[in-house]
Each structure stands twice: as structure tokens, then as C-alpha cells.
Amino acid sequence: MNFEKSYQNSIESSLLNIVMPERHGEYNLKSFSEKLLQKIGIEGEYLKSGEPEFSEIRNKLNKEPGLIISNHPGYFDMLLVLSSITRDDLKIVVAEKFYQGLSKKFGIEKFIKSTDSSIVEKSCNHVHDGGAVLIFPTGGADTVTKNHHRDDLPFRSGFRRILEKINPDSMIYSFYINPEDSLVLLQKYSDNKTIRRFQLAGHALIPEKLQPIKSSSASTIKVNEEYSKAGDWQNSCDSVQGSVGKNRALSKFYLNKLNV
Secondary structure, three states: OOHHHHHHHHHHOEOHHHHOOOOOOOOOHHHHHHHHHHHHOEEEEEHHHHOOOHHHHHHHHOOOOEEEEEOOOOOOHHHHHHOOOOOOOEEEEEOHHHHHHHHHHHOHHHEEEOOOOOHHHHHHHHHHOOOEEEEOOOOOOOOHHHOOOOOOOOOOHHHHHHHOOOOOOOEEEEEEEOHHHHHHHHHHOOOHHHHHHHHHHOOOOOEOOOOOOOOOOOEEEEEEEEEEEHHHHHHHHOOOOOHHHHHHHHHHHHHHHOOO
16 A cells, blocks of 8 residues: 555544544634544643733734744644644645645645745745744654754754745744653553554544553643744844754754743
8 A cells, every 4th residue: 555545544544533523624723633632631731821921922822923833852743732823824834745634624725835835935925914824943853753852953944944034023933842741652652553653644633543541640741932023033043154054043042942
């Protein structure tokens, strides 16, 4: 069986069809994410939630135009981020192999393929029109199974190219998913075939055979977050030469911003 066929089978047998009724293109991403996290026994511990400014920055997250970013250490990161977003003008940059399945379920207007030659133009236009774009700057290269050091996130050029062209006053809302929590959580699933099937099904889709973690309480993943302006990010790499150097400067700025 080829990859595309296997992928499609995983989509159709996923919990997506269990958590919500079968109505293509009509799912609410926040509600779906919350229900699926509950279904599999995972919850985010949002570290800023007890601070006075939390409601203010969350309000900005869901109203201001800009980019929403996060590291990508595990397989539940998108769910943890999406469960925090209430706005309906969100577009998500996703890998090409996940684009068709996700678009079919949630609506093609909600996604941009990471390989799209017009990704920068489409993202910038959406931000200019008042919307938000969710992008994972590492493209998943920091997954805990790939043994990257937490202080050396391999940012790619896609995020930088979009950042360089948006208004300096645009929002950059950063999430940081704790990689140690992600690793511990993955280790609780001892069935490697199950984990592999989850990888195949995509970031926001989980095969039916992936059972909830057996525990008296939900397993938690710590999530930090920070609100800032695009101009601060642009200035952090403005004097750096070359795309590799600029990407590293942005990665370092991100980690410093989140106190990693």
C-alpha cells in the first residue's frame, strides 16, 4: 500500500470521526482540539494563566493581526495551541502531506501548504487584512525524538521571510511547549506502532487505536506564552548577515523571550 493510500486510511479511521459528527468543512478547530485532548487524557498547563496580564494578552491573541508561533517537540502541539485560539480568521501553515486531509475536514480556507510558492504572499496578505497565521518555525525539526537541544531550535526560513514583510506593529504571539513533558508523555505510549500511526495521521488527527493514557488524572504538558510586536523580532536579526545567521538570531530571540 502506498503512502497516500495509507495516509488516507489513517485519516478515515481517526478519532476525528468519533469526536465530531461527519460534516466536512464545518468543524470548529478550538472545540475539536479541546474535545480530542480530553478524549486522550491530555491537558495543557498554561503557565501564564495565573498572572494579571493573562486575559489581556489572550484578548490580543484572538483579536490582533499577526503571526502565532510555537516550537514543535511533540505530536500534540497543534492541539494545545489551537485550544487557546477563539478567533475564526486563523490560517495554519501545514506540511503538504497533511494539507488534503485537514482541508477536507476543516475547510480549505483555513490552511496554507508549507510548500506553496506563494506562502509568503498569502500569509502577509492575510495578516494585512487583519487575520492571524499559525506557523511552526522549526517545521517539526525539533521533535523530541530527533534529539535536538532545547537551546538550539532549528528555525527555518519560512517564518523569517513572512516576518520581514509584515508591519512592525503586527502581533507575534509565541507559545513554548515543554519538550520534557512531551517526551515523558510519548514514553507512556509503549506501543511504537501506535505512535507511528499517529505520525502518519498528522498533527491534529489521532488514529482510533491510540487509547487514552490510563491514569487517575489527565497528563499535563506545560505551555508558556508571550505577546510581542513584529518590530522587535525584525530588529533582533536586522544586522545579522545571511539567512542561516538570521534564522539562528530569531531562534535565540524566541528562546530568550520565553525564558528558556
